[in-house]
Amino acid sequence: MKKKKKILEGSTKKLYSTDEPEHIIQEFMDTVLKDGESKSTIKGKGAINNQICGHLFEYLEGFHIPTHFVKSIGNKEMLVKKLDMIPVEIFVHNIATGEFCKRFGQKDGQELELPIVEMFLKKPELNNPMINNGHVVAFGMATTEDINQIERFSSKVNAVLKSFFTRRGLKLVDFKLEFGRHKEKIVLGDEISPDTFQLWDSKTKERLGLDKITSGESTPESAYEDIFNRIFKS
Amino acid sequence: MKKKKKILEGSTKKLYSTDEPEHIIQEFMDTVLKDGESKSTIKGKGAINNQICGHLFEYLEGFHIPTHFVKSIGNKEMLVKKLDMIPVEIFVHNIATGEFCKRFGQKDGQELELPIVEMFLKKPELNNPMINNGHVVAFGMATTEDINQIERFSSKVNAVLKSFFTRRGLKLVDFKLEFGRHKEKIVLGDEISPDTFQLWDSKTKERLGLDKITSGESTPESAYEDIFNRIFKS
Numbered sequence: 001m002k003k004k005k006k007i008l009e010g011s012t013k014k015l016y017s018t019d020e021p022e023h024i025i026q027e028f029m030d031t032v033l034k035d036g037e038s039k040s041t042i043k044g045k046g047a048i049n050n051q052i053c054g055h056l057f058e059y060l061e062g063f064h065i066p067t068h069f070v071k072s073i074g075n076k077e078m079l080v081k082k083l084d085m086i087p088v089e090i091f092v093h094n095i096a097t098g099e100f101c102k103r104f105g106q107k108d109g110q111e112l113e114l115p116i117v118e119m120f121l122k123k124p125e126l127n128n129p130m131i132n133n134g135h136v137v138a139f140g141m142a143t144t145e146d147i148n149q150i151e152r153f154s155s156k157v158n159a160v161l162k163s164f165f166t167r168r169g170l171k172l173v174d175f176k177l178e179f180g181r182h183k184e185k186i187v188l189g190d191e192i193s194p195d196t197f198q199l200w201d202s203k204t205k206e207r208l209g210l211d212k213i214t215s216g217e218s219t220p221e222s223a224y225e226d227i228f229n230r231i232f233k234s
Numbered sequence: 235m236k237k238k239k240k241i242l243e244g245s246t247k248k249l250y251s252t253d254e255p256e257h258i259i260q261e262f263m264d265t266v267l268k269d270g271e272s273k274s275t276i277k278g279k280g281a282i283n284n285q286i287c288g289h290l291f292e293y294l295e296g297f298h299i300p301t302h303f304v305k306s307i308g309n310k311e312m313l314v315k316k317l318d319m320i321p322v323e324i325f326v327h328n329i330a331t332g333e334f335c336k337r338f339g340q341k342d343g344q345e346l347e348l349p350i351v352e353m354f355l356k357k358p359e360l361n362n363p364m365i366n367n368g369h370v371v372a373f374g375m376a377t378t379e380d381i382n383q384i385e386r387f388s389s390k391v392n393a394v395l396k397s398f399f400t401r402r403g404l405k406l407v408d409f410k411l412e413f414g415r416h417k418e419k420i421v422l423g424d425e426i427s428p429d430t431f432q433l434w435d436s437k438t439k440e441r442l443g444l445d446k447i448t449s450g451e452s453t454p455e456s457a458y459e460d461i462f463n464r465i466f467k468s
Contacts, residue, residue, distance in 0.1 A: 104363060104373070113371075113372055114368065115368070116366075116369055121338060123338075125339075132351075135338065137347075138347055138348050
């Protein structure tokens, strides 16, 4: 398998084509978008995210959730199946916090009785407006069957990951997923990493990752290392 | 039955208590909110909306959709059951137009293959954010059963009214509904009137009501009279 040309560069990841038409390379970069605009660098983030993401994708496959992950092929790179992506971002919330609370006037830190699954149209030029199953089907992005499958997978990912993190003394607060199609089947794509999920310490309710960086309690590097250690060394 | 004190004054309606604790009076005003701010008056609007709304609520009851309508008791007033309102606005879209198109970057005037049912939290101080069934249940506003019932009623109201208007040479573009509880049952409340639905002429695609007023094609008074005549005299 040979790496060929770059096909996409996002704010935190790059995608490369390979000589295998069904596979592409997903590279996790050290960059992070500040305030949705200027980029800064967190040394080691790409490698940490690549390892966490690969581990979680493999773990989910064990629970019959199909993902695009094929194998890790380097420090910052994984080989993934090439998906036909559905331009929808799925957010799952277990605890109301941050932007979610502001949007609905909810108290910060409240555990939700039932997880909330939100969908947003991936159109940054329209500020990613919220949608529901009806929009997805009416706009021709997926069939009713597909979007129901995506909802079921999202809830299952939540259940599986919640208990994965609970065993490590962590609360899964919320996370983002993106799905695509591979040979007519719905497959989990994109990434699951500290860039796309929020974790709190179960006992102390300490907020890990980005929250800790923003509050100045931790350097960006050690915030990512901390999450890595809690996942793999606890 | 005696009218007692005013319990609520909105931008287009007033509610009064009566000497019957289960019943209140809903008055349709001639006022209209311009740009969501300043009020102006359209002579005759209250009476037209009261008549259309009463007629449609009665019509829907015939299709086993429970509404709060009891009877018309005057030119601008109807007696309605007192509901425990659920603070959610339901919008049903059959044709993509206006704000809906801007929000999603859709072409104006496109018929949707399937109707889209949207829900918004009624919190003007938060700009009525969009929500889904999950939020409604998690925020304790309704049970899963109730919100599923509300969705079923909304789709049924759409099917019934679409054919009602089709027979009058009109297309039901979109409309808003609000529901509440009466003796533990989900009941359609608020209003269904030219203030809450949009109609187009089926053949010419001419936009009636507010659109015609904004474009200057029609005086406000004659726009409402036109809708009244098309519903009752065609």
